[in-house]
Amino acid sequence: MTQSVKFNVFLKTLGPGILFASTAIGVSHLVQSTRAGAEYGFALVGFILAANLFKWPFFEFGSRYAAATGRSLIDGYQMISPWYSRLYLLINLLSMFFVNAAVTFVAAGFLQNLFNIELAPTLYYIPSLILLMFSFAFLALGRYSLLDTGIKIIGSFMLISTLLAFFIALFKGPQKPIVYEPLSAMIGLESLPFIIALMGWMPSAIDSSTWNSLWTMERSRQSGYLPTVKESVFEFNMGFWTSALLSLCFVVLGAYLLYGTGNSLPDNNVGFASGVVNLYAAQLGSWTFLIIAAAGFTIMLGTCIGVMDGYARSTARVIAVMQGKAEKPAAYLWWLVLITLGGFLVLSLFMQAFNQLVSLATTISFLIAPVIALLNYRLVFSEHLSKADQPGPAMRLLSLAGIGFLGLFSLVMLYYLWWG
Template structure:
């Protein structure tokens, strides 16, 4: 009993980075992309969801592994690979961050409008949302919100499992007369497949956030977990994100596939449809609970995205332009807040540019993430299998083999997309 209590105490001190990762992943990739996958293509998308989640796994784990083993972020590791590697990571982050943040923010605004029945603010909803997010993070009040997000995430988890079980019990809907499934292997189908895999469970370049959050958790608890403790916490979170992705594909298939209905392109209407997806299986009484839970999870996602990008940019800029460690620490808050404002402004420009086209914005952001994924994957593998990590902390032979397979998989699909797009 004493041993069990000790393990639970250690796990509670370690838990946090994995939960933040899960909150980030369960947002757009699950609520939007997985639901669309099932609704448009049916259960055939399950294989791709499972495959890409397995293939990407090592590169996310390596962020947590490197941070625990070296007590530094994997971004510090990129500098050890050479200044060109750090600069490339910096440029790739800048190239993608406005589109990623814009897509997540736009979806979150839709769930906000759906929850409160607001339709008169238009794009100002996103502006207000971003101001609130920047304000919360700038004054450092994220800890309380993080605790709330974990509670609501449990509610969403329970709701998703309930809806999934009800959907299995009721079975799939009967296809309408004359229904013809969408073609997966044409240009639009391939584009969506890459978009789905780009953020399944999330973008590979976000693996650097795992290492930053792992270090932050150690600082908060003043507890340095063993490597196996850090990896256990992350693996549990990753497994949950994978299971939920499968559930969302099944829900989209059983409730929408063959119905002849198209999921809306407007962010607020889409949010309403997703929430209705739950209530049609659980019951109308659950609408407000599901709507509140979905918005809160998306709000947690956009907060995590702002925090992750700002932290990673701050650390990258410090490593590139600052040589002395004491100067790095004194400038942290200034850099962090500046990047929060910069990311917010740039993302709003992207949102205004795409207008009210939810699917186009989300697909563009996710495909962009997929195309740059192989570069980050190679960097992460080099850092945990070479001279930069002690032998006892390096991954197993199985993970190394899976990593090579993952790099080939990500590179092959990215190259296939670029060739297809160029000659189409």
């Protein structure tokens, strides 16, 4: 196969991994990673690396399973046991409205920051409502094709601006000398809720692994090319590890520009957005403020659209397979409507509680992560995949370690919530 042919094949495969990365870079990176650096310096880097490493197999399984079988993980759940599908549907229903509300609320802050919009407290809901309606219309009219094209443009823009700010920050050095203290001296039991929230969406919630399997199938239908397992996994891994790298970049920006200075990021969506944009502008120059503000908003908008599409697409699919019927085209639209309305209802309840909404959504995602991890492990190492298509022994050991890691921290968090 010539280099030009290989590149054409790669372009036909390219999409799901980039979509995953662009969706992941939203709240977990812009909000949580930046705050981790600002409040703890580099003390939480180990938790970020661990979350990325131990979650990786379960996301990779989505692309692997779809490429090997031509089916989504959701179809696989049903084939192993109808109870798996019911459990997945329950998880979706428990999380979708909170997650959609959280990413929309963050995006609304970047929207107001970009256009310098000031609103009375009674009108705070308007930017979020506009974004919910825009995301709905975008997906209802364009579906995957428009989503795929838009995310590639948005992701490229944010990648370049983030790396520029990161390298300039490294060159200039920290605002205050960073003193490396023992981990035990910086982190106590009171830090546990933030650590769990940080890992909850680092780099994304594990239940979104089903989205990646659906996006892999949709990209294949769109391009007319069925990628091999190797090609599909390579494309996904490229997006995954790019998002992992960027999570560390945001930690560095928070640590270098805020840690030890006495300054902090505000506890509201608009103030937080302004603080993050100012971090970038401080490194790249004040003339870049509008560019960075636009980049921050567009990446959060991409996250909003990706999250809404993922939940609508996966919920419509799981109900169809549970019923044993062909998926109705209207089902996707109906779930878009319900997610829009449910997200707005949650937003109206948390309008004055930015950090609490983000922490609640990310914590819910982390607590259900071990369940999805077990389902994905059970599915990929089943008779559905040939030995040649299954991951190797090292990935199998890593996935078992990941289940243990996620399960242990979930139990610790439940203990803290109950008795802490």
